[in-house]
Amino acid sequence: MAMTDNARFLISHLRNSFITSDDTGMCELIIESEDYDEYDSKSRHDSSSISDSGMDSDTNLSSSYDILPDMGYGHRRRSNTAQKLERMKKERRSQRKIKNVPWRDSSSEYNVEEKGHLFDKKQLPQENEEKKKPKMSSLSWLLENAAITGSNPFLEYAKFDGKASVGATKKMDIFLTMALPADRSYPISVVVIATAKIQELIGLVCWQYTNEGREPMLHDNIERYCLHIAEDDGEVDMDFPSLDPKEPVSKFGFSKLALVEKDLPTAKSPKSSFVVTIYVPNRGFNKFQMESMNIPMRDILQRILKRRKIRPRPGLNYNLEKQEEPGVSIDLDATLASMDTMEFSLVRENSTRRHHNEGSEDEVSTMADSLTSHQYKSYIVSMVHRLRANTDVQLGVSGEKVEVDPVGSKGTKFFKQRAMTYDADNIASCEILEEKSTGKSVFRITYLTSHDYKHSDFESDSEVGNEIVSKINNILELRLSPVRKDFVATRAAKHLRKRDSLRDSFRLSKYTDN
Amino acid sequence: MNGSNTNNDPIILATAGYDHTVRFWQAYSGICLRTVQHPDSQVNALEITPDKQLIAAAGYQHIRMYDLNSNNPNPVINYDGISKNVTGLGFHEDGKWMYTGGEDNAVRIWDLRSRNLQCQRIFQVNAPANCVCLHPNQGELFIGDQSGSIHVWDLKTDNNEQLIPEQDASIQSISIDPMGTMMAAVNNKGNCYIWNLTGGKGTEPTKLHPKSKFEAHSRYVLKCLFSPDSTLLATTSADQTAKIWRTADLTLMTELKETAQRWVWDCAFSGDSQYIITASSDNMARLWSVDTGEVKKEYSGHQKAVVCLAFRDEIVQ
Numbered sequence: 001m002a003m004t005d006n007a008r009f010l011i012s013h014l015r016n017s018f019i020t021s022d023d024t025g026m027c028e029l030i031i032e033s034e035d036y037d038e039y040d041s042k043s044r045h046d047s048s049s050i051s052d053s054g055m056d057s058d059t060n061l062s063s064s065y066d067i068l069p070d071m072g073y074g075h076r077r078r079s080n081t082a083q084k085l086e087r088m089k090k091e092r093r094s095q096r097k098i099k100n101v102p103w104r105d106s107s108s109e110y111n112v113e114e115k116g117h118l119f120d121k122k123q124l125p126q127e128n129e130e131k132k133k134p135k136m137s138s139l140s141w142l143l144e145n146a147a148i149t150g151s152n153p154f155l156e157y158a159k160f161d162g163k164a165s166v167g168a169t170k171k172m173d174i175f176l177t178m179a180l181p182a183d184r185s186y187p188i189s190v191v192v193i194a195t196a197k198i199q200e201l202i203g204l205v206c207w208q209y210t211n212e213g214r215e216p217m218l219h220d221n222i223e224r225y226c227l228h229i230a231e232d233d234g235e236v237d238m239d240f241p242s243l244d245p246k247e248p249v250s251k252f253g254f255s256k257l258a259l260v261e262k263d264l265p266t267a268k269s270p271k272s273s274f275v276v277t278i279y280v281p282n283r284g285f286n287k288f289q290m291e292s293m294n295i296p297m298r299d300i301l302q303r304i305l306k307r308r309k310i311r312p313r314p315g316l317n318y319n320l321e322k323q324e325e326p327g328v329s330i331d332l333d334a335t336l337a338s339m340d341t342m343e344f345s346l347v348r349e350n351s352t353r354r355h356h357n358e359g360s361e362d363e364v365s366t367m368a369d370s371l372t373s374h375q376y377k378s379y380i381v382s383m384v385h386r387l388r389a390n391t392d393v394q395l396g397v398s399g400e401k402v403e404v405d406p407v408g409s410k411g412t413k414f415f416k417q418r419a420m421t422y423d424a425d426n427i428a429s430c431e432i433l434e435e436k437s438t439g440k441s442v443f444r445i446t447y448l449t450s451h452d453y454k455h456s457d458f459e460s461d462s463e464v465g466n467e468i469v470s471k472i473n474n475i476l477e478l479r480l481s482p483v484r485k486d487f488v489a490t491r492a493a494k495h496l497r498k499r500d501s502l503r504d505s506f507r508l509s510k511y512t513d514n
Numbered sequence: 515m516n517g518s519n520t521n522n523d524p525i526i527l528a529t530a531g532y533d534h535t536v537r538f539w540q541a542y543s544g545i546c547l548r549t550v551q552h553p554d555s556q557v558n559a560l561e562i563t564p565d566k567q568l569i570a571a572a573g574y575q576h577i578r579m580y581d582l583n584s585n586n587p588n589p590v591i592n593y594d595g596i597s598k599n600v601t602g603l604g605f606h607e608d609g610k611w612m613y614t615g616g617e618d619n620a621v622r623i624w625d626l627r628s629r630n631l632q633c634q635r636i637f638q639v640n641a642p643a644n645c646v647c648l649h650p651n652q653g654e655l656f657i658g659d660q661s662g663s664i665h666v667w668d669l670k671t672d673n674n675e676q677l678i679p680e681q682d683a684s685i686q687s688i689s690i691d692p693m694g695t696m697m698a699a700v701n702n703k704g705n706c707y708i709w710n711l712t713g714g715k716g717t718e719p720t721k722l723h724p725k726s727k728f729e730a731h732s733r734y735v736l737k738c739l740f741s742p743d744s745t746l747l748a749t750t751s752a753d754q755t756a757k758i759w760r761t762a763d764l765t766l767m768t769e770l771k772e773t774a775q776r777w778v779w780d781c782a783f784s785g786d787s788q789y790i791i792t793a794s795s796d797n798m799a800r801l802w803s804v805d806t807g808e809v810k811k812e813y814s815g816h817q818k819a820v821v822c823l824a825f826r827d828e829i830v831q
Contacts, residue, residue, distance in 0.1 A: 094588050103595030103622065106634040110672055118610065118633055119669035121653030121715060124694045137785030138524040138828045142542035143801075143810065155544055159815040164537075164546040 152210045153220045157203030162191035170194050170249055174205050174227075175234040175258040180215060185234050187256065188212070192249055198227060199245035205259050223262075230258035241388040276336065278304045279323060279345045284377045287394065287407060293337035297330055304346055308376065317349040374399030374475065379464055380407060384442060384457035395458065397471055399479075400424055402445065404456070420456075422447045424479055428487035430472040432465060433457065441465040445472070448483045524828040526582065527791065528569055529799045530557035531779075532818035536571055536580065541791070541801070541825070544811040550580050550587045558601050560824035564609045569824060572600035577614060577624075593624060602646040613655060615643035621657050621667065637667050637674070647688040651714050656697065658685030664699060668719050677722065679707045689747070691740035696761060697722065698747055700735035706749060708764065726764055730757060736779050741787035746804065748790055750778035756792050758804055768807040772800065779820070785827035795819035 018027040108114075152158075162169030173187035190208055192201050203222045210218060218225075226242035236258040243252060274290035278300070286307055288300065301320050305311075310318065319329045323343035330339065376398040382390035383404065396403040404420040426448045434442040441462040446455040460468070476484050527541040536557060538548040555573035562569050568579045568590070575596050578589035598617035605612050605626075611633040612624045621643055625633035641661035648655055657665040662683050667674045679685075683701035690697045690711070697709045707727050714720035730738075731751035739748045746767065750756040756770040756778045770778075776795035783790050789810065793799045799820050801811035 097586075098589050099591045101591060101593045101624075103593070103624075104631060104634060105636065106631050110635060112671060115632060116670050119653055121649075121651040121670065122607075123715065124650055135786050135829050137788070138830055139541055139784045140786055140788050141830055142525070143789070146542050152543075156814070158545050161546065164548055164815075 152207055154203050154207035154210055154218075154222070157200055157207045157222075160193050160196040160200045160204045161208075162193045168194035168250075171255070172201075173256050175230050175236070175256070176209065176214070177236060177258055177260050178216065178218070183214070187230075187234065194248075194250045196249050197245065198243045198247050198249060198252075201249050202227060202245065202259065209259075219261075226260055226262050227257045228260050229254050230256045232256060234258065236260060241385075244388070274336075275342060276300055277323075277343045278320070279343070280304070280308060281345065281347070283308075283375065284379055286378055287380065290336060294335050296332065297334055297336065297339070298332040300336065300344070301332060301346075308346075319347055319349055320344045321347050374478075377471065379460065379468055381458045381460035381464065381468070384459050390459060393458075395468065397468060397475075398424075399475055402427065402472065424475055425481040426483055427472065427476060427481075428453060428483050429491075430469050430476070432469055435462060443469050446487070448487075453487070524826075526562055526566065526569075526826040527799075527813070527823065528560055528562070528825075529793055529813060529816065529820045529823045530560055530571055531793070531816060531820040531822065532556045533797075533816050535816070536560065536569070537813075537815055538582075539799070539813045541827075542811070544801075544813050546813070546815045548585065549815075550589075552578060552589075557822055558599055559603050560822045561603050561605060562824045562826050564605055564607055566826065570603055570605075570612065572603045572614060572616075574599050576600070577603060577612075596620075596622075598642075601642070601644055604646065604648050606648070606652055608652075613646055613648060615646035615657055617642040619643065619659075621646055621655060623669070635669070637665075639663070639665055644685055645687045647690055649690055649714060649720060650692055650694045651720075654714060654720055656688045656690065658688045658699060660684045662701065664688065666720065666722075671717060671719070673719065675719070679724075679727070680705060686735055687737045687739075689738045689740050691744040691761070692742055693744050694720075696725075696740065696744070698738045698740065700730060700738045700749055702734045704729055704731040704733055704735055704751070704753075706730040706735060706738060706747075706759075708747075728764060730759070731755070734777075736777065737781055739781055739783065741783045741804075742785055743787045746783070746787055748781050748783070750781050750792060752777045754778065754794075756781055756790070756802075758790065758807075768802075768804060770800075770802045770807050772809060774798070775800070777819070780822045782823055782825035784825075785829045791823060791825055793820040793823045795821075799823055 015031045019031060022028065162171075169191050170193075171189065171191050174190055175187045176184065188205070188208060190201070190205055192204055196204070199222065202225050205227075206218050206222055206225065226245070228242050229237040229240050231237060234256075242260065243257070274293060276288045276290055277285050278288070279285040286304055288303055288307075290300075297320060301318065304320075305318060319332070321328055321344065322330060322339065322341050323345050324341065326345070329347070330344075336342075376396060378394050378396040380392060381395050383393045384390055392407045394403075394405040394407050396405065401424050402422045404422075406419065422445065428446045428448055430445045431443060432441055433444045436442070439462055440459055442457055442459045443465045444455050444457050446453055448454075458465075458468075525541050527539045528536055529539065530536040530552065534552050534554070534556065536550045536552055537546050538550075539545065540547055552571055552573060555576065557571045557573050559572040560569060561572075562582070563579075567582060569582055570577055570579050571589075575594055575598065577593040577596075577600055579591040579593075580586070580588075581590050593612075593614075596614075596616055596618060600614050600616040602616075603612060603614040609626060612626055613621065614624065615621045619639050619642055621637040621639065623633050623635035625631050637655075637657075639657060639659050641659040641663070643657050643659050645658045646655055647658075653669050655665075655667045655669060657667065659665070662678050662680060662685060663676050664679065664685055665674055665676050679699060680701055680703065683703045683705070686700050686702055688697065688699045694714060695711055697711055698706060699709075700706045705727060706729075708725040709722040710725050712721045712723065730749040731753045734752035735749050736752060737748075737750045740746070740761070741748070745761055747759045747761050747764075748756060749759070754771070754775050754777065757766055758768040758770070759765065760767050770790070770792060774796050775792075775798070778792050778794045780793040781790055783804075788804055789801055790804055791799055791801050791813075797814065797816045797818060797820060799813040799816075800809050801813075802808065803810055
């Protein structure tokens with residue numbers, strides 16, 4: 001910045017600024033023709049006194065720094081100074097509206113004769129009869145009346161209303177999916193303080209809704225509601241999960257949201273605890289959700305056989321064992337409730353299984369691995385999503401396809417992990433993306449849909465991850481589908497570029513996750 | 515000014531404290547209606563002008579006045595030229611002048627009419643003034659200071675008297691009942707003193723007749739206040755409670771206690787003495803039923819301790 005106390009520099013700077021900013025050239029003509037020296041000699045005695053400004057005292061008029069034309073921008077970006085000046089100006093403007101009254105002592109001594117009348121004592125009424133009568137104040141009246149009309153159960157969230165507070169606020173339009181059809185397309189406008197959490201925003205919406213006397217009445221518990229991203233026309237975007245209630249409002253950039261009543265799994269929730277795990281020796285395990293604990297074990301056996309597509313042949317019967325008690329077949333007519341465990345192992349009759357801990361994968365050679373690759377095996381892994389928490393899925397890998405099935409009943413009715421199937425011939429690659437220090441690793445399956453490569457990321461223990469990746473790669477190698485060939489070829493060609501963009505996209509996904 | 519309907523609202527409730535804001539509440543519902551900034555300083559005391567047009571907030575070196583009937587977030591008048599904290603303030607009932615007391619050991623009378631310094635007065639005491647109370651006769655100021663003195667300043671005659679109810683006990687608050695017959699003072703030892711008042715008419719100064727002394731709280735008492743009907747006396751304290759005493763026999767009527775409540779700094783009665791509003795360090799103001807001691811409303815929104823409030827109610831019927 002210019003040293004603003006150097007008059008000579010300033011004048012030269014101003015002249016130059018005029019000349020360079022005037023397209024017509026008029027300024028140049030006029031200013032250049034003026035005699036500098038005239039001013040210069042007049043102001044010499046001044047400039048000597050101000051030469052301690054830090055600028056060279058012999059600054060030449062011509063040496064004002066060049067003003068570069070803007071690089072094609074319409075107007076100059078505002079500098080920090082300009083912004084600061086504007087802020088000060090604004091402050092000053094609001095200051096100007098404030099009347100300032102400094103303390104001033106009275107010009108003259110206080111004098112009873114002169115000023116005593118200003119401080120006369122007032123005659124207080126004696127024992128006021130009126131006082132004896134019972135009275136009511138406006139506040140009491142309002143309190144009693146408000147008690148009749150009922151209070152707003154969401155009052156504790158009123159404090160997040162940005163309309164009555166100072167500091168950063170956020171204005172949002174909230175569509176109400178539970179409102180009467182006529183009102184549904186008109187959102188309510190909410191101003192929330194920026195530091196509030198999503199949960200508190202939900203409370204504020206409920207409070208405002210109730211305050212405005214809208215119908216139908218809401219449930220008192222705000223946990224029954226969640227906020228979804230909505231389109232401008234109020235259509236709820238169910239492809240995205242609801243906003244995390246623990247996150248601050250400021251984290252999200254959406255200005256249109258929808259209040260959605262959660263599909264409460266009231267009756268379902270106890271069910272989810274009846275998950276039976278059945279291990280198939282050396283071939284992973286399957287999990288089944290049971291409707292009740294009174295189901296006979298025979299039914300469970302039928303399910304696992306059906307799932308694994310095992311057809312019992314004569315002389316080749318299957319039975320179940322408790323996972324903790326190898327070698328002891330269970331009574332298939334007994335109910336699940338009588339088992340005291342939810343983990344079982346599938347065994348073929350007349351064969352024994354090795355204890356599951358001993359069945360070490362290390363002994364199995366890679367050759368055997370590639371041979372068993374086509375056999376179905378399922379794993380429980382977490383699917384990595386960009387915008388929300390990971391969900392547990394069952395990843396079933398076989399020679400024909402890779403299946404992704406959701407596990408558990410988490411998530412709303414609207415956003416449940418969909419079951420997906422990737423045909424083995426459409427899978428382009430499978431690779432470890434990241435090994436985490438926590439012993440987990442992230443792997444990616446890239447596949448072709450119509451003409452586009454897409455990918456899904458999963459997280460699991462490193463060991464399981466490696467197994468899945470090698471298994472799938474074995475399958476890919478054996479099948480050598482056109483998709484795979486194509487992918488490998490393109491990748492070889494664009495090796496460097498691909499890697500960069502992969503890394504970028506990974507970084508991006510990490511960024512959005514945080 | 516964009517006028518709003520607060521003008522018609524018979525009830526005004528404002529709270530302020532350490533978070534540099536003044537909040538206005540719908541007293542019966544607990545909804546915050548408006549917040550204004552009080553930059554650079556906590557608010558030590560709040561008072562509404564008799565004409566209900568402005569509210570004055572006393573802070574460090576300033577008294578700022580805000581318009582009650584607009585949404586202007588900035589003060590409209592700023593009184594300054596004081597070297598330290600302003601701890602107490604109030605108004606002549608006709609709005610002729612304002613009185614303030616502060617830590618600069620001075621009590622001041624400010625002329626509220628612009629370009630007129632007729633009323634401008636100053637009264638020096640020997641210690642920081644903690645509280646200033648105007649006698650209902652509008653002619654005498656009672657000042658409590660940190661050294662434990664109570665000064666009675668007759669504004670008309672400019673005479674003053676001084677008394678010390680208890681040595682080495684800072685006077686925290688003084689209250690005179692609306693009838694002008696009783697005065698209460700509380701100190702940092704937890705004690706409450708009651709006097710009967712006589713005189714105080716014309717040029718005759720008010721005479722104080724000691725009536726009783728009792729231990730109101732175990733710790734600092736921060737505020738005492740007579741109810742509008744003079745039958746009750748409220749004391750608020752650092753022991754995290756407020757207590758309501760019957761003035762007839764000085765027995766305890768109700769104890770206002772809440773587990774979350776911390777120091778209770780200020781209080782105000784409803785016009786019919788049925789309810790009391792308190793301000794406390796847990797960032798809350800509360801409305802209590804005087805009879806049952808039950809919390810009826812909570813005013814939550816402040817980010818820091820609430821140390822003062824201003825309340826205006828009206829009598830209907």
